[in-house]
Structures are given as C-alpha cells and as structure tokens.
Amino acid sequence: MELIDVSLVGQRFTWFRSDGSMMSRLDRVLVSESWSAHWGARFVEVILRDVSDHCPLILNHKVLNWGPKSFRFNNCWLSHCGIERVVRSAWEKQVRGSWAAQRIRGNLLNVKNALKKWNIEVFGNVDTTIKSLTNELKELDAKNEEYVLVESERSKEKELEDGIWCARRNKLTLLAQKARIRWGQIW
Structure with a gap:
C-alpha cells in the first residue's frame, strides 16, 4: 500500500x-x-x-520553534497591595543605554524579572494557597468542636476565610484571563 x-x-x-x-x-x-x-x-x-x-x-507533523515564551502580566496581581511597589522599584533601577528606546527596554526587562521573582516568592500558586488556607481553617474548626475558641482564634478564623475568598477571586480572574473571557466585572 x-x-x-x-x-x-x-x-x-x-x-x-x-x-x-x-x-x-x-x-x-x-x-x-x-x-x-x-x-x-x-x-x-x-x-x-x-x-x-x-x-x-x-x-x-512539524517541529516549530516559536522562540522564547512572551511575558504575561496576570490581572490578579493587581489585587495584591505590594505590586505597585515592586513595579516602581524595578522601573527606577538605573539602566544603561544611549538611546531612550534602549533605556525603556532595560526598564521593561527589569520589571519583567522583578514580577517573575515576586510572583514566585510572594504571590505564589493560587491553588496551593487555597489548599493551605483551607487546611488551617479545618484545624480551627476541629478545635472549635472540642472547646470554644478564644478571641485571637476567632480573628484568625476570619482572616483565613477572607484569605480563601481573596485567593478564589484571584483564581477566577486568572482563569478568565487564560480563557480570554472579557467579563464586565469580576467580583
């Protein structure tokens, strides 16, 4: 054949x-x-x-090399209070270059690297964050079944719930961006 x-x-x-x-x-x-x-x-x-x-x-059927992956800014980063400081400090670093375009390229590269590092160290994986916060809340619920929680434990419980909601909103924003969905308002 x-x-x-x-x-x-x-x-x-x-x-x-x-x-x-x-x-x-x-x-x-x-x-x-x-x-x-x-x-x-x-x-x-x-x-x-x-x-x-x-x-x-x-x-x-083909091996295509598209070159290096482009940098993507995740919209859910905007909900974090430290993002502006990270971008500002990376942008203000001294950059060498005789042309303005070279200096701007250097500034953008600084911001890109700073955001990548910040995402790993501070923002972290949203799913892992949700899982760890849920486990901590589960432990507090188990304590609450045995005895009445003190005020500090109640406030910790409230912080954990707020953190879970925030992480879930971040995940929803990230999924919407990945799916390229344009929603009028995401929470």
Missing part, C-alpha cells in the same frame, strides 16, 4: 503487560507519500501511560 511507518519519539514501546514482563510496539501510525509531501516532517510522540496497558500517541 506504499505507506510509511512514522518513527517514534519518547519511548520505543507502546504496549506493556500489566506485570511488566513483556512490552511491544503494537500501535503504529502509517501515512502515505502524498500526506508526507503535503505536511512535511513528522514524528509520533509516545506519551507516558497511566492505568492503561497502551501508551497514547500524538502525531506531530
């Missing part, structure tokens, strides 16, 4: 016996010469399996 067996990338085998005693390349992708001429270079990526005995396959 004059079909071409597309080469694998990632793993050599696509099927594994459950006890691990045997493995084979059962799954294949075959393409015609005309398809190959039209779509160009191609390869089959073997994805790691989980509970199945077969590995999923992805047919890639």
Whole structure:
C-alpha cells in the first residue's frame, strides 16, 4: 500500500503487560507519500501511560520553534497591595543605554524579572494557597468542636476565610484571563 511507518519519539514501546514482563510496539501510525509531501516532517510522540496497558500517541507533523515564551502580566496581581511597589522599584533601577528606546527596554526587562521573582516568592500558586488556607481553617474548626475558641482564634478564623475568598477571586480572574473571557466585572 506504499505507506510509511512514522518513527517514534519518547519511548520505543507502546504496549506493556500489566506485570511488566513483556512490552511491544503494537500501535503504529502509517501515512502515505502524498500526506508526507503535503505536511512535511513528522514524528509520533509516545506519551507516558497511566492505568492503561497502551501508551497514547500524538502525531506531530512539524517541529516549530516559536522562540522564547512572551511575558504575561496576570490581572490578579493587581489585587495584591505590594505590586505597585515592586513595579516602581524595578522601573527606577538605573539602566544603561544611549538611546531612550534602549533605556525603556532595560526598564521593561527589569520589571519583567522583578514580577517573575515576586510572583514566585510572594504571590505564589493560587491553588496551593487555597489548599493551605483551607487546611488551617479545618484545624480551627476541629478545635472549635472540642472547646470554644478564644478571641485571637476567632480573628484568625476570619482572616483565613477572607484569605480563601481573596485567593478564589484571584483564581477566577486568572482563569478568565487564560480563557480570554472579557467579563464586565469580576467580583
């Protein structure tokens, strides 16, 4: 039939016996010469399996290098009180350059790097924040079942609830931005 067996990338085998005693390349992708001429270079990526005995396959027809990923500003950062100070201090750092465009580029690069670092160190992962705050609230609820909470524990409980709501709003804003949804007002 004059079909071409597309080469694998990632793993050599696509099927594994459950006890691990045997493995084979059962799954294949075959393409015609005309398809190959039209779509160009191609390869089959073997994805790691989980509970199945077969590995999923992805047919890639081109390897495109789009260059470095662009910097994205997350709108949920604006809800944090420290963002303005981070941007201002990064912008005001001395930058060398004889042209104004070079200095502006340097300032923008400073802001980008400062925001990346700030996001990791201060803002953090929204899902992790929600999970940790929820666990702390769960511990206080367990204490409350055994005895009446003192005033400091009540105020801590209120802070945790506020923190969870804030983190959930941040997550909603982030998801809306990622989905490129334009909402009139997000909370």
